[in-house]
Amino acid sequence: MREWADFTIETAADGTQTIAFAGPLVVSSVGTIDARLRALGAAVEKVDLAGVSDIDTVGAWLVWRVAHETDATITGASKKAWRLISAVEDKNPDSDEDSEAELTTSEEVLGGVGGYVMGYAHGVLELLGFLGALVVAAAKVIRHPGGMRWTSLFRQIDLGGVGALPIVGLMSFLIGIVIAQQGAVQLQQFGAEIYTVNLTGRLSMRELGPLMTAIMFAGRSGSSFAAQIGTMKLTEEVDAMRTIGVSPVEALILPRILAAVIIMPLLGFYASLLAIVGGAFVSMFSLDIPFFTFLTRIREVVPMHDLWVGLVKGPVFGLIVALAGCYQGMRVRDNSEEVGLKTTVAVVQAIFAVIVLDAFFAVFFTEIGWG
Incomplete structure (x- = not known):
């Protein structure tokens, strides 16, 4: 009862x-x-x-x-x-409204700042742990090259490099057309349209070739790295790999990073060439400069160190993009919404880091006389 x-x-x-x-x-x-x-x-x-x-x-x-x-x-x-x-x-709601509102605002501000600081500290520690695990895996592969997943490496080179040739080539060709056309319009005001060749060649080799390729690579391959690894985290494939004694860093992350480092300088050089071809194409019509004359003059006005500048930037940009994608993919937790969120964060972080590094490289190479 x-x-x-x-x-x-x-x-x-x-x-x-x-x-x-x-x-x-x-x-x-x-x-x-x-x-x-x-x-x-x-x-x-x-x-x-x-x-x-x-x-x-x-x-x-x-x-x-x-x-x-x-x-x-x-x-x-x-x-x-x-x-x-x-x-x-x-939880009494009957206290004085003004003092409660003031207290709540203060708590929110302090709590927000504290949460941001703690989140930043945890993020730094997590990143250091990720980089440490990557260094250990790389050292292990260097000591025992047979442990490298070569099939996975070549697969990533095919997907991220060979598969990207059409879109990177088209993008670079069109950018070369834009550079040459707009540069010629401005230079014609001073009777110096012949220097369109210099502008197109040097800008493509030093800056736009590597930079635009890195941005395209971040949106195309960096996002796929984050999405693929994040999905494997959700489906517990990463945990299953650890259970059977396979290191996820060696099997998933290292091949993607090495592939990005290898293919980025090649893609950047390829993009630079297509941009120059695009500039030569539009100059043939707007400036009456013969196509092959434009290409021949490129060899005269573009110094060799411009080529080396672009080739040096390529591996660094590839490393940054791959690190951002793999790191954010490994941070996926709980639900499928995290996959989309971390993929977006990976692309934004990669593009931001690439642009910052490009600015650093511009200052650095100018200081050493390669300006």
Whole structure:
């Protein structure tokens, strides 16, 4: 038979009134007394819980409300009752609105700053752990080259390099056309349109070839690295690899990074050549410079160190893009939404890092006389 909660009002000799609760103050039994308590107009000084056999959050809120409305003291409460009443009191919405709003704003600001700092610190530690595992895996492969997943490496070279030739080539060809056409329009104002060859050649070799290729590679291959590894994390394939003694870093990450380092300078050089061909194509019509004359003059006006600048940038850009994609892929947790989020973060981080590094390279090579 269900036991119902009840209460009585006791009056002491000094006139002090006490509400004494009895029975279980739980959600299923307090319905019979809640309306009576609300209709009670008596002023009480104490709320006695000595007769309460059980209590939950609803009962604790009921006791707190009675004590709060009558400014009474709670006595006879068990440890469980005190814990629940304290939790209910902490969530009291009846405090002063201005001070509460001010306190909430301060807490939000401090909490946001603290959360950002802690998240940044955890991210740095996680990145260091990732780089450490990568260095260990690379050292192991150097000592034992037979442990390298060569099939996976060549597969990634095929997907990220050979598969990217059409889109990179078309993009670079069109960029070369734009550079030559717009450069010629501006240089014609000074009668120096012949220097369109210099502009197209040097800009393609030094900057736009490696940079645009890296951006395209980040959107095409860096995103696929993050999505592939992130999906494997969700489907627990990465955990399964660890269980059977296969290192995910050696099997998944190292081949992708090596493939990116190998193919990026080749793709960058290929993109530079196609951009020059695009410039020669448009110059043949807009500047009346013969196609092969344009290409021949490229050899005269583009110094050899411009070629080396582009080739040096390529592996560094490839390393950055692959690291961003693989690292974010390994950070995927919990649900499929994380895959899309980390893929987006990987592409944004890779493009940002590539542009920053390109600015650094521009200053560096100018300082050493390769400007």
